[in-house]
Amino acid sequence: MYFDENTVLFLDGKWLKAAETKTSLYNQTLHYGNGVFEGIRSYETEHGPAIFKAKEHYERLLFSAKTMYIDLPYSVAELIQLSYELLQKNNLQNAYIRPLVYLGETMHLNPSEEVHVLLTAWEWDNYLGHQQIKLMTSPYQRPNPKAFHVEAKVTGHYANSILASTHAKRQGYDEALLLDMNGHVAEGPGANFFYEKEGVLYTCPCGSILPGITRATMFELCEQFEIPLKERYFTPEEVRGADAAFFVGTAAEVAGIYSLDDVPFTLEWEDSLGYQLYKAYQREVLEVEPVYIF
Numbered sequence: 001m002y003f004d005e006n007t008v009l010f011l012d013g014k015w016l017k018a019a020e021t022k023t024s025l026y027n028q029t030l031h032y033g034n035g036v037f038e039g040i041r042s043y044e045t046e047h048g049p050a051i052f053k054a055k056e057h058y059e060r061l062l063f064s065a066k067t068m069y070i071d072l073p074y075s076v077a078e079l080i081q082l083s084y085e086l087l088q089k090n091n092l093q094n095a096y097i098r099p100l101v102y103l104g105e106t107m108h109l110n111p112s113e114e115v116h117v118l119l120t121a122w123e124w125d126n127y128l129g130h131q132q133i134k135l136m137t138s139p140y141q142r143p144n145p146k147a148f149h150v151e152a153k154v155t156g157h158y159a160n161s162i163l164a165s166t167h168a169k170r171q172g173y174d175e176a177l178l179l180d181m182n183g184h185v186a187e188g189p190g191a192n193f194f195y196e197k198e199g200v201l202y203t204c205p206c207g208s209i210l211p212g213i214t215r216a217t218m219f220e221l222c223e224q225f226e227i228p229l230k231e232r233y234f235t236p237e238e239v240r241g242a243d244a245a246f247f248v249g250t251a252a253e254v255a256g257i258y259s260l261d262d263v264p265f266t267l268e269w270e271d272s273l274g275y276q277l278y279k280a281y282q283r284e285v286l287e288v289e290p291v292y293i294f
C-alpha cells in the first residue's frame with residue numbers, strides 16, 4: 001500500500017527505489033523511538049500538485065529535531081524543493097508526504113550522530129474514513145508535558161497514540177479521545193479536537209497537545225468567516241451531548257464526530273459549524289500555488 005516496485009524515495013541525498021532500500025536493525029529510532037517525522041499533504045490543483053503549508057510542516061520538523069538534540073542537515077527551503085521533486089518522480093498529485101528523520105546505530109541513550117533523512121509519499125485517503133466517527137474517552141492520558149516535548153512530533157510519542165487508539169477500537173469505537181493529566185480533554189491520537197455549543201466552537205489550549213497546523217488553519221478560517229472560537233479547558237462531561245464535534249489534522253482533514261461515549265451530538269453534521277469549516281478547508285487546500293525550482 002505504501003510503495004510498490006516503482007516507488008522512488010529520497011534518502012540521505014540519493015533517490016532510491018523504495019523496494020531496494022535497506023536500513024540497520026540496530027538503529028536508535030527502531031529500539032528507543034528517538035526520531036522525528038511529519039505528515040504533509042499535497043493536493044491536485046489547476047497549477048499542478050501543491051503542498052499545503054509546506055513551510056509550517058518543515059519548520060515543525062526542524063523544531064521537533066531540535067527538541068531531541070538532533071541536527072538536521074537540510075533547510076526548510078531544501079526540504080520543500082525535495083518534496084516537490086519526490087511528487088514529480090512518483091507522478092503523484094493528491095498525496096501524503098512522510099518525512100522521517102531517523103538515527104544510526106547505537107544502544108546508548110544519547111542521540112546517535114548519524115542522522116538519516118527519508119522523504120517518501122503515497123496516495124492516502126482520509127485516514128478516519130468518510131463516515132462520522134464514534135469516539136470514546138480514553139483511559140490513557142496524553143503524556144505528561146514535563147516528561148516529553150509533547151508539542152514536537154517525535155516517533156516515540158506515538159506509542160501513546162497507538163495504545164489509546166487500539167484500546168478504543170477493541171471496545172467497538174472508531175477512535176479515542178485523550179485527556180490531559182488534569183482530566184481535561186486534550187486531543188485524539190492523531191488529530192486535534194473541537195466541539196460546538198450554542199454557536200461557539202471550543203478547543204483546548206496548547207500544553208498537552210501537538211499544536212496542529214490544521215488547528216491553526218481552523219483559527220484562520222474561523223476569523224475569516226466570523227465563527228466564534230474559544231480556547232479553553234473543558235471536560236468530557238461538557239462535550240457529551242453538545243451540538244457537534246470534529247477532529248482536524250493533515251491526514252484526517254476535518255472529520256465529523258457522531259458521538260462521544262455513546263452520547264450522540266445533537267446537530268446533523270451538515271448543519272454544524274464543523275461542516276462549514278470542512279467545506280472551507282477543502283477550498284483552501286486547492287488555493288495553494290506550488291513553487292518549483294528544479
Ligand code: PMP
Binds near residue numbers: 210
Ligand atoms: N495531534 C497529533 C497527536 C497528531 O499526530 C497530529 C497529526 N500530525 C495532529 C494533532 C494534527 O496536526 P497537523 O494538523 O499538523 O497534521
